[in-house]
Amino acid sequence: MRVGICGLGTVASGVFNLLERNAGEISRKTGTSIKVAQIGARRDHPDVNSGDTPVTRNLFDVVSNPDVDIVLELIGGTDTALELVKQAISHGKHVVTANKAMIALHGDELFSLAAEKGVQVRYEAAIAGGIPIVKAIREGLAGNEINWLAGIINGTSNFILTEMERPGLNLSFAAVLEEAQRLGYAEADPTFDVEGIDAAHKLTILSSIAFGIPLQFDAMFTEGISRITAEDIRYADELGYRIRHLGITRKSSHGIELRVHPTLIRKDEMLAQVSGVMNAVMVGSDAAGRTLYYGAGAGAGPTASSVVADIIDIVRNPTSSIPNLGFVPESLADLAICPIASISCPVYLKVLVQDRPGVMARLTSILGDHDISIESLIQKDAHGADAAIVMITDDAPEHAINEAMLEIQSLAAVRGEVMRIRVAELAE
Amino acid sequence: MRVGICGLGTVASGVFNLLERNAGEISRKTGTSIKVAQIGARRDHPDVNSGDTPVTRNLFDVVSNPDVDIVLELIGGTDTALELVKQAISHGKHVVTANKAMIALHGDELFSLAAEKGVQVRYEAAIAGGIPIVKAIREGLAGNEINWLAGIINGTSNFILTEMERPGLNLSFAAVLEEAQRLGYAEADPTFDVEGIDAAHKLTILSSIAFGIPLQFDAMFTEGISRITAEDIRYADELGYRIRHLGITRKSSHGIELRVHPTLIRKDEMLAQVSGVMNAVMVGSDAAGRTLYYGAGAGAGPTASSVVADIIDIVRNPTSSIPNLGFVPESLADLAICPIASISCPVYLKVLVQDRPGVMARLTSILGDHDISIESLIQKDAHGADAAIVMITDDAPEHAINEAMLEIQSLAAVRGEVMRIRVAELAE
Known part of the structure; x- marks a missing residue:
């Protein structure tokens, strides 16, 4: 088989070098050799010695090259990349991509073009780097009905949250973000990572292959981590939890939940052990139960x-009949994505109040009025005469929490903004 | 596709019921239906309502049944099972099995028969229950050179060790084994599990698919967990470690290490978080780095x-060319399996001594004589006038440790047997 590489950035250079370095090992595993027939790249890469591999500056040469059987789309973005992939498919070539945004936003269209042409579009690298999570869900768990999955699928935000956890340092989000930028873990504009958009792209795809639904990025609820403070992390710790930026998708009686937000997880959960830039996805399924997949979520090698x-x-399987989303296209179910207001989960609430008599009673009676019961509560001295009241509620509907928060916010004794962080209750 | 089921015990009943329960979901994923054409079982199973599925008491009917495309060998053992599988292959049928002992001991022969006949022999269920670890290694990590893997691959021994960890209870191995037997997690004769034989079967297979070597169960070093005490677990904890029964296989300059033994792992390792009957395998590979796969290691559902x-x-891929061991048979490398005496790792040493002057000096000078340096050391009062000296050494050759242990054992002040537990240093 002959591959053509579009792009020669970090990922593409990693692929080129891996194919070269492990050529012997790969041919032991496939009984054949994989040859790079052409590289299309606007510029060279310092780590790549392309030797006698033909290089073109016009990426579109690669997708029409008759010597290429598989096109690797590794330029990223959704404009040129999309056009390249469409042309590659129309020329009857298989496509391998690491482009989560393109798959999340245009996957349905690409998959149907590929099905017409009888070629494969594969995207394992689009989600969680080196973890074979697409394979695990589409194939390894194919006998299961999947009930939910929850994942740490953005290394940048996980690095930030776990750095903020370091005891005694009281590091702010802003300080750690700066550190992450210095280390190359965060972009100059970190929005995509810390606001959860990158994770939302990945979760869109995971949700589709878990439940057999069309890709629906637009229906995602996304909340970033920039409002999390070192204090929240400390309080969560005292209550038995850690904070992670989770992507969660779940079948409920209202449809499919699809949400990325900061989340409290009990400390004894495997997901709570994942620190730094590592990724992990836990899948809850009817036969296998809970399985977890952990590894590096980014970087050239993974x-x-x-x-x-x-x-x-x-x-190995050029005529594979594994459907692109794991479900045959005719079987994709148009299940509704629940609006966030319809979900139900426990929440962490932090309320800063003037420490005067009756405040706690008002607070708890507002919660009671909305049928929200309190699972645990701590009160902490804050600066001056203020106190922080921190609670974990029992399972409660999002709309009830919203209403209660509005009422609490309007109390005269309440300072600043009431903080809510959802709690993940991962079923068995 | 039509399957024939041989056996109707726990696993087979789980398979029959899963195929039935998820028939709709499975046909959404495959575009076809999977029909059970025949069950061969010496007796019925209380949880299985076979309905109008033909049942035979002669298992050999199934492997020759022209209505069967895939034979599921789910009876276990290595006598009848082996004969059934051979006959199934000779009748041109694909085989799916959960039989680790059969694959570990007879896999090479079966795979070569299957290759001649152009059929597949699949065995994902033989290792780590519901975790798709065979798929992850043979396919998901196929681009990598694998350097090592370490796994908790026996739920019984992990349950025992993690129960013994429960703080304050000081539970002995024997007491927890009894509890495990009561709960159905351990057999009446627990040898297979607690002495590491079951894990050794699984590790044999994992090692072959990781490194592309023939199956070599006989070359395995195996040590059980029955000598571990609650005290060892407490001391390990103080030193920053937990004890797990690990299967480890690794490429070293001496060949392939292949060993199952109790092992100290640093508390912050993901493997140290795995408790109860759960399983997990961590794989160290050159491109993906460390990846981990976690889930239930046994039970009907997984x-x-x-x-x-x-x-x-x-x-989906009846003509798949994925080789049975992940490497094409001609490429299997006859790498030597290292004898245990040639490995090198840090160890935990516990020496019970009469608490009198000069003992510590003798001990440490013996270690020094063998070029073994001490990484950390604690001394604890034991019963009466005795003291326990507990050390973690730096990396040291097994033969040096063996010699030092003999000399220490011969000291007049030493009571009971010197205890050695190897420490896992999992590379990045």
């Missing part, structure tokens, strides 16, 4: 690992 | 999940 795994899959 | 995943794989 991403290249998944791209090359996809290439090897195509080499 | 095992059935993996059996059905294998069936679905065959349905």
Whole structure:
């Protein structure tokens, strides 16, 4: 099989070098060799010695090159990338991509074009870097009905939250973000990562392959981590929890939940052990129960690992009938995505109040009025005459929490903004 | 595709019921239906309503039944099972099995028979129950050179060790084993599980698919957990470690390490978080780095999940060219398995001594004589005039440790047996 590489950035250079370095090992595993027939890139990469591999500055040469069987789309973005992939498919070539945004936003269209042409579009590298999570869900758990999944699928925000956890340092979000930028873990404009958009792209895809639904990025609820303070992390710790930026998708009686937000998880959960830039996805399914997949979520090596795994899959099974989303297209179910207001979960509430008699009674009676019961509560001295009241509620409907928060916010004794962080209750 | 089920015990009943319960979901994923054409079982199972599925008391009917495309070997053991599988292959049928002992001991022969006949023999369910670990290694990480893997692959021994960890209870191995037997987690004769034989079967297979070597169960080093005491667990905890019964296989300059033994792991390792009957395997590879796979290692549901995943794989890719061990047979490398005496790792040493002057000096000078340096050391009062000296050494060759242990054991002040537990240093 001959591959053509579009792009020569970090990921593409990793792929080129991995194919070269492990050529022997790969041919032991496939009984054949994988040859890079052409690289299309606007510029060279310092880590790549392309040797006698033909290089073109016009990426569109690659997708029409008759010597190319599999096109690797590794330029990212959704404009040129999309056009490249469409043309590659129309030329009857298989496609392997690491492009989460393109798959999340245009996957349905691409998959139907690919089905017409009888070619494969593979995207293991789009989600959670080196973790073979797409394979695990589409194939390894294919006998199961999947009930939910929850994942740490953005290394940047996980790095920030777990750095903020470091005891005694009281690091702010802003301070750690700066550190992450210095270390190259966060972009100059960190919005995509810390506001959960990147995670939302990945979760969109995970939700589709878990439940067999069309890709619905627009229906996602997304909340970032920039409002989380070192104090929240400390209080959560005292209550037995850690805070992670989770992507959660779940079948409920209202439809499919699809949400990315900061989340409290009990400390003894495997997901709570995931720190730094690592990723992990836990899947709850009817036969296998809970399974978890953990590894590096980004970087040249891990991403290249998944791209090359996809290439090897195509080499081994060029006529594979694994549907792109794991479900045959006619069977995709148009299940409704629940609006966030219809979900129900416990929440962490932090209310800063002037420490005067009767405040606690008012607070708890507002919660009671909305049928929200309190699972645990701590009161902490804050600056001056203020106190922080921190609670974990029992399971409660989002709309009830919203209404209660509005009422609490309007109390004269309440300072600043009431903070709510949802709590994940991961079923068995 | 039509399957024939051999056996109707816990696993087989789980498979039958899963195929039935999720028939709709499975046909959404495959575009076809999977029909059970025949069950061969010496007796019925209380949880299975076979309805109008033909049942035979002669298991060999199933493997020759022309209505059967895939034979599920779910009877276990290595006598009748082996004969059934051989006959199934000779009749040109694909085979799916959960039988680790059969694959570990006879896999090479079966795979070569299957290759001649152009059929698949799949065994995801043989290792770590519901965790798709075979798929992850053979496919998901196929682009990598794998350097090592370490796994908790026996739920019984993990349950025992983590129960013994419960603070304040000081539970002995024997007491927890009894509890495990009461709960159905351990057999009446627990040897297979607690002495590491079951884990060794699984590790044999994992090692072959990681490194592309023939199955070599006989070369395995195996040590059980029955000598671990609550005290060892407490001391390990003080030193920053937990004790797990690990299967470890690793490429070293001496060849392939292949060993199952109790192991100290640093508390912050993901593997140290795995408790109860859960399983997990961590894989160290050159591109993806460390990835971990976690889930239930046994039980009807999880095992059935993996059996059905294998069936679905065959349905989707009946002509798949994934080699049985992940490497094409001609490429299997006859790498030497290192004898345990040639490995090198840090160890935990516990020496019970009469608390008199000079003992510590003798001890440490013996270690020094063998070029073994001490990483950390605690001394604890034991019963009466005795003291326990507990050390973690730096990396040291096994033969040096063995010699030092002999000398220490011969000291007049030493009571009882010197205890050695190897420490896992999991590379990045």
